[in-house]
Every structure is written in C-alpha cells, then in structure tokens.
Amino acid sequence: INMFSSLMLASLSVLTLPIMSSILNTHKNSTYPHHVKNIISYAFITSLIPTMMFIHSGQETIISNWHWVTIQTLKLSLSFKLDYFSMIFVPVALFVTWSIMEFSLWYMHSDPYITRFFKYLLTFLITMMILVTANNLFQLFIGWEGVGIMSFLLIGWWYGRTDANTAALQAILYNRIGDIGFIMAMAWFLFNANTWDLQQIFMLDPNLTNLPLLGLLLAATGKSAQFGLHPWLPSAMEGPTPVSALLHSSTMVVAGVFLLIRFHPLMENNKTIQSLTLCLGAITTLFTAICALTQNDIKKIIAFSTSSQLGLMIVTIGINQPYLAFLHICTHAFFKAMLFMCSGSIIHSLNDEQDIRKMGGLFNAMPFTTTSLIIGSLALTGMPFLTGFYSKDLIIETANTSYTNAWALLMTLIATSLTAVYSTRIIFFALLGQPRFLPLTTINENNPFLINSIKRLLIGSIFAGFFISNNIYPTTIPEMTMPIYMKLTALTVTILGFTLALELSLITHNLKLEHPTNMFKFSNLLGYYPTIMHRLPPLANLSMSQKSASLLLDSIWLENILPKSISQFQMKTSILISTQKGQIKLYFLSFLITLTLSMLLFNLHE
Amino acid sequence: MSLAHINIFLAFTVSLVGLLMYRSHLMSSLLCLEGMMLSLFVMATMVVLNTHFTLASMMPIILLVFAACERALGLSLLVMVSNTYGVDHVQNLNLLQC
Numbered sequence: 001i002n003m004f005s006s007l008m009l010a011s012l013s014v015l016t017l018p019i020m021s022s023i024l025n026t027h028k029n030s031t032y033p034h035h036v037k038n039i040i041s042y043a044f045i046t047s048l049i050p051t052m053m054f055i056h057s058g059q060e061t062i063i064s065n066w067h068w069v070t071i072q073t074l075k076l077s078l079s080f081k082l083d084y085f086s087m088i089f090v091p092v093a094l095f096v097t098w099s100i101m102e103f104s105l106w107y108m109h110s111d112p113y114i115t116r117f118f119k120y121l122l123t124f125l126i127t128m129m130i131l132v133t134a135n136n137l138f139q140l141f142i143g144w145e146g147v148g149i150m151s152f153l154l155i156g157w158w159y160g161r162t163d164a165n166t167a168a169l170q171a172i173l174y175n176r177i178g179d180i181g182f183i184m185a186m187a188w189f190l191f192n193a194n195t196w197d198l199q200q201i202f203m204l205d206p207n208l209t210n211l212p213l214l215g216l217l218l219a220a221t222g223k224s225a226q227f228g229l230h231p232w233l234p235s236a237m238e239g240p241t242p243v244s245a246l247l248h249s250s251t252m253v254v255a256g257v258f259l260l261i262r263f264h265p266l267m268e269n270n271k272t273i274q275s276l277t278l279c280l281g282a283i284t285t286l287f288t289a290i291c292a293l294t295q296n297d298i299k300k301i302i303a304f305s306t307s308s309q310l311g312l313m314i315v316t317i318g319i320n321q322p323y324l325a326f327l328h329i330c331t332h333a334f335f336k337a338m339l340f341m342c343s344g345s346i347i348h349s350l351n352d353e354q355d356i357r358k359m360g361g362l363f364n365a366m367p368f369t370t371t372s373l374i375i376g377s378l379a380l381t382g383m384p385f386l387t388g389f390y391s392k393d394l395i396i397e398t399a400n401t402s403y404t405n406a407w408a409l410l411m412t413l414i415a416t417s418l419t420a421v422y423s424t425r426i427i428f429f430a431l432l433g434q435p436r437f438l439p440l441t442t443i444n445e446n447n448p449f450l451i452n453s454i455k456r457l458l459i460g461s462i463f464a465g466f467f468i469s470n471n472i473y474p475t476t477i478p479e480m481t482m483p484i485y486m487k488l489t490a491l492t493v494t495i496l497g498f499t500l501a502l503e504l505s506l507i508t509h510n511l512k513l514e515h516p517t518n519m520f521k522f523s524n525l526l527g528y529y530p531t532i533m534h535r536l537p538p539l540a541n542l543s544m545s546q547k548s549a550s551l552l553l554d555s556i557w558l559e560n561i562l563p564k565s566i567s568q569f570q571m572k573t574s575i576l577i578s579t580q581k582g583q584i585k586l587y588f589l590s591f592l593i594t595l596t597l598s599m600l601l602f603n604l605h606e
Numbered sequence: 607m608s609l610a611h612i613n614i615f616l617a618f619t620v621s622l623v624g625l626l627m628y629r630s631h632l633m634s635s636l637l638c639l640e641g642m643m644l645s646l647f648v649m650a651t652m653v654v655l656n657t658h659f660t661l662a663s664m665m666p667i668i669l670l671v672f673a674a675c676e677r678a679l680g681l682s683l684l685v686m687v688s689n690t691y692g693v694d695h696v697q698n699l700n701l702l703q704c
Binding site: 591 | 622623625626627628635696
C-alpha cells in the first residue's frame with residue numbers, strides 16, 4: 001500500500017492546525033507556543049517517512065488536487081510537486097524550524113505577544129512549504145509573496161523602533177523590484193508556452209529563453225539579496241534573533257536560489273544566462289565578504305556571511321550544477337541557524353549587547369555556546385568532514401575543473417578565504433581575550449530549551465552533510481581526477497585566511513588607535529552602496545516627476561507660452577522703440593500750425 | 607457762401623483752435639470737442655434742409671449718436687486720470703516715457 005502522497009499531505013496539513021485554532025480562540029492561553037513547537041516536531045517526524053520512501057524508491061509524485069479555474073486555455077489547479085528537491089528540503093526546513101521554535105521559547109520568553117510571534121513564524125513556515133512544493137508558477141508566486149509579507153511583519157516586530165520599520169520597508173521594496181522579474185517571467189510563459197505548469201514548460205523546451213530566465217534571475221536577485229538588491233539583508237537584522245535565524249539564514253533567502261534550481265532544465269541550454277548568474281554570484285560573494293570584514297555588530301557579520309554563501313550558491317548554478325547548489329542550501333541551513341542562535345544566546349546573556357567590541361572572554365564563561373560557535377564557524381568555512389565540507393569543497397572543486405570564467409573563479413576563491421577571516425574575527429572578538437563587557441553580568445545558559453535546540457543543530461551540523469550525501473542518489477558525475485593542488489585549493493585558501501586573521505588580530509591588539517583609512521571606510525559603510533542608492537535615485541526621480549508634471553505642463557504650457565510672453569514682449573519693445581514723452585500740448589500745437597499753414601498755402605497758391 | 611454758413615463755420619474753427627491750444631486742464635479740450643460736434647450738427651442740418659436732400663436727413667442723427675459714444679469714452683479717460691492724480695492737469699500724463 002502506497003501511502004506516500006497521503007503521508008505527505010498529512011504532514012503539510014498538520015502545520016495549519018494551530019492557525020485554525022485561532023478561530024476557536026484557544027490561542028490565548030500561555031501554552032500555545034509549546035503546542036506550536038510540538039506540532040512542528042510531529043510534522044517533521046511525519047515528513048521523514050515519505051522522504052525515506054522517496055530515497056528508497058526514487059519515484060516522484062505530483063499531487064494535483066483541486067481544479068481552481070480555467071481561463072480560456074490556461075488551467076490552474078492546486079498541485080504539489082514532490083520531487084527530489086522538495087522532499088529533501090521539507091524535512092531539513094522542519095528540523096531547523098523546530099530547533100528555532102524551541103530557541104525562541106527561551107529568547108522571547110519575556111515578550112507579552114509571544115503567541116502572536118509564534119503564529120507569525122508558523123504562517124511563514126506554511127508559506128515557505130507552499131513555495132517549495134509548488135508545481136505551477138501561480139502557487140509558487142503565492143508562497144513567494146507570502147514569505148515576503150511574513151518577513152515584513154517579523155522584521156518590524158519591535159515596531160516602536162524607527163530603524164526596524166525602515167528595515168522592514170526596505171525589505172519589502174527590494175523584494176518588490178525582484179517580483180517585477182518574476183511577473184515578467186510568468187507573463188512570458190503564459191504567452192509562449194500557454195501554461196504555468198513546470199512539467200509542460202520543461203516538455204516544450206522553448207528555444208529563446210533569454211527573457212524569462214532574466215526575469216527569474218532578477219527575482220532571485222531581489223529575494224536572495226544578490227549584488228544590486230542586497231542592502232535589505234543586513235538591515236533585516238533589526239528583527240529578533242529567531243527571525244534572523246529562520247528567515248534570513250535558512251529559508252527565505254534561499255527561495256530565490258530555489259527558484260533558479262527549479263528551472264535548471266531551461267538554464268542548461270542557455271549559456272548567456274549561466275555566465276550572467278556566475279558573474280553576479282561572484283560579485284556578490286566577494287563584495288559582501290569584504291563588507292563583513294569591518295562590521296562591528298555580530299548579527300550583521302553573520303548576515304553578510306549568509307549573503308556571501310548565497311552568492312556562492314548562485315555561482316554553483318552558474319557552472320550548471322543545480323544539485324550541488326541544493327546540497328549547499330540544505331547543509332548551510334544547519335550551521336547558519338546555529339550560528340544565529342549562538343549569537344542570540346551571547347546577546348541575551350550580555351544584556352542585549354550586540355557590539356563585538358564590547359564582548360570578550362566568553363570562552364570560559366559560556367562554554368557550551370563557545371563550543372557551538374566554533375564548530376559552526378568551522379563548518380561554515382568548510383573544515384574537512386564537517387557538514388560544510390560536503391557541499392562547499394565539492395563546489396570549489398567543480399568550479400576549478402570546469403570550463404568557466406577565470407575571473408569569477410578567482411573572486412570566489414578570494415571570498416572563501418575571506419570567510420575564514422571574518423569567522424576568525426568573530427571568534428577572536430567575542431570569545432577570546434579579556435572581558436570587555438560590564439562587570440554586572442547576567443550570563444546564564446542553563447535553560448534546557450536553549451541547550452536542547454543548539455545541541456540538536458550541533459549534531460546536525462556535524463553529521464548532516466555526511467548523512468545526506470550518502471543517502472541521495474547520484475545525479476551528476478563528480479570530477480574524480482584533478483591535480484593535487486586543485487583538490488587542496490579550498491582547504492589551502494581557508495587555512496591561509498585563518499592564519500592571516502589570527503596573526504593580524506594578535507599583532508594589532510596593542511597598537512595605538514589610528515584613524516580609519518579609505519579602505520576601512522569602504523568596507524564598513526557597505527561600499528557606500530546604500531548611501532548612494534537610497535538618496536540619489538529617489539531624489540532624481542521625484543524632482544524630475546514634479547518638474548515635468550506641474551512645472552512643465554501647468555506653468556509653462558498653459559501660462560507662459562502665449563499670454564505672459566506676449567505681454568512681456570510688447571512691453572519691452574514698446575519701451576524700446578517709443579520716443580514719446582507725453583507732451584500733449586506741443587503735439588496739439590504742431591497739429592494746429594500744420595493745419596493753418598496748409599490752408600494758407602492752398603488758398604494763396606491758386 | 608451765405609452769412610449763416612460763415613457763422614457756423616467760424617464757430618467750428620474757434621472750437622478747433624480751442625481744442626488744440628489749451629493750458630492745463632484736459633476738460634477744456636473735451637468741451638471744445640463738444641463745441642466742434644455741435645457746430646457740425648447745425649451745419650449739416652442747415653444744408654440738408656436748404657437743399658431738400660431728404661435721403662441724407664438721417665446723417666445728423668447718426669452723427670449725434672456717435673458723438674455720444676465718444677463723449678462717454680472721453681469722460682471715462684478723464685475719470686481715470688482724475689483717479690490717479692486728483693486733478694486733470696495735462697503735465698501729469700508723462701508715464702509712457704523712455
């Protein structure tokens with residue numbers, strides 16, 4: 001008996017139960033957050049069964065339930081595509097969300113609206129599931145917009161703070177610009193392929209796919225914070241730490257990459273778009289890694305690290321390896337969420353202190369957090385045989401041995417070493433050395449919620465890479481033979497980064513204060529990108545539109561062209577050429593004399 | 607030319623000279639303009655009645671109508687000048703200079 005589809009539907013619908021409970025008003029009691037966390041853990045366990053069935057048999061399923069509407073020749077229905085990508089992503093996402101829910105039970109414990117917070121997180125998870133399991137572009141768009149809206153609500157959770165409101169607005173605006181690309185792709189598919197179903201698009205295999213793929217690339221740039229639409233991601237750190245951990249490290253920002261991965265049959269045949277994604281990802285990863293070097297807020301450094309890893313994923317898509325990019329999404333979710341949770345534990349322990357210049361010496365005071373932070377950073381930089389190694393090292397190897405753009409490759413390698421540099425920076429400033437925080441501390445990491453959740457993700461980030469890599473079926477043939485220096489490239493640049501950062505930190509620890517150089521300012525102010533782009537284009541747009549609308553039409557065309565110009569012209573010329581002085585009597589006298597003279601002449605002349 | 611015609615013609619000439627040569631008040635030139643008009647009216651009526659030129663007996667009436675309009679215009683100009691300056695001395699009319 002094949003219960004694959006019903007089990008999957010069961011695990012998806014179980015998630016919607018707490019939302020329904022708000023109709024019955026049972027969500028006002030204080031155990032609601034515990035209910036939510038339990039439900040997510042049940043959903044995770046339930047979804048493991050279909051995943052294992054899928055891995056065992058390799059069959060994909062498409063559940064097409066409910067025919068919604070047919071608009072002339074376009075049939076829209078509710079359809080779930082349960083293939084390799086969604087089946088592996090759903091358990092990973094549910095596991096990470098379970099840990100984050102448990103963590104936020106500790107972090108948001110004193111918040112009076114904690115039930116609303118959990119409801120928002122749950123809604124976000126549901127929309128993310130809709131996005132991942134969507135089979136047609138319409139359902140994907142519903143999930144896409146849903147995660148955008150929940151991101152807005154969650155970033156602006158502490159809405160009394162101006163910075164939080166502007167950050168939420170920034171997120172929405174940048175996502176909207178990306179949505180233009182999405183809608184353009186949808187329109188192109190509607191016109192040229194007469195469908196929004198992924199199966200039909202891949203079967204038809206249209207020839208000139210430049211335009212829709214450009215649209216999808218723009219959508220991914222907006223949602224996944226690639227270069228050009230990136231400032232919203234560091235600003236989104238104004239939200240609470242569980243929000244940063246869930247949205248902006250594991251689930252929402254990978255929606256853009258996920259979209260590109262979904263369309264990989266179309267991207268295989270289009271070399272132009274591949275080069276474009278490669279260069280875009282390379283620029284992103286290098287630029288954000290540079291910006292991460294001199295930030296002083298621990299959450300912003302981790303945010304830039306996320307952005308850099310996203311660039312790496314886009315680079316992987318650019319070298320035509322969608323399955324590797326997907327593997328990196330799954331492994332990255334584990335250690336990035338854990339890094340955010342460790343930083344949340346540090347922040348809460350130091351009484352909401354987020355500046356790393358005011359932390360230090362936590363190595364002895366918070367051993368568990370220290371352990372997980374170090375392991376998370378090692379996994380991030382691709383330490384052999386931890387989680388990150390299985391995806392990141394494979395990516396670097398494949399990039400080295402493939403026929404690709406050398407400049408993009410160089411950028412990616414530099415960014416990889418910079419990853420090690422800023423990870424060392426976090427460890428050095430936050431954990432080592434002498435304490436730089438206030439003596440009256442509230443350091444306490446003994447809460448079981450905190451410890452259990454971080455412990456779960458810790459085990460995940462050590463073993464998940466191995467576990468997942470051994471259980472999926474091979475999709476592309478990895479390059480097995482390469483020169484030894486290429487094989488060791490990733491390891492070498494990482495170790496180089498580590499040692500360089502450690503040496504620099506130790507040497508410059510006791511120097512006198514210098515004023516920041518230009519390079520420092522470039523890196524600290526995010527390369528001046530937000531400063532320029534948030535002021536100049538809006539000013540230019542608004543002033544140009546005001547001038548063209550009111551000044552050009554109203555005042556010039558209606559007022560100035562005929563009436564006022566005529567009056568001014570007449571007055572000027574009449575003053576210029578008239579010689580009268582207003583001597584009326586003289587003029588009348590001359591008239592009389594002329595008249596008399598003429599009369600005399602006529603009469604006496606004969 | 608008979609004596610009556612010469613008389614009226616002389617009245618016309620005196621008014622003309624008075625229009626063109628006045629001292630300081632704009633009102634006096636307007637008055638002389640009225641005198642010219644009056645003499646013209648009388649002259650025209652006399653000639654038409656003496657020569658029995660019936661078809662042209664409308665002409666003096668129409669002349670009167672147009673003179674009334676012209677009187678109104680002249681008086682309104684006078685009122686404008688009087689509004690600006692208080693008196694209507696001619697030496698005040700010097701705005702349109704270079």
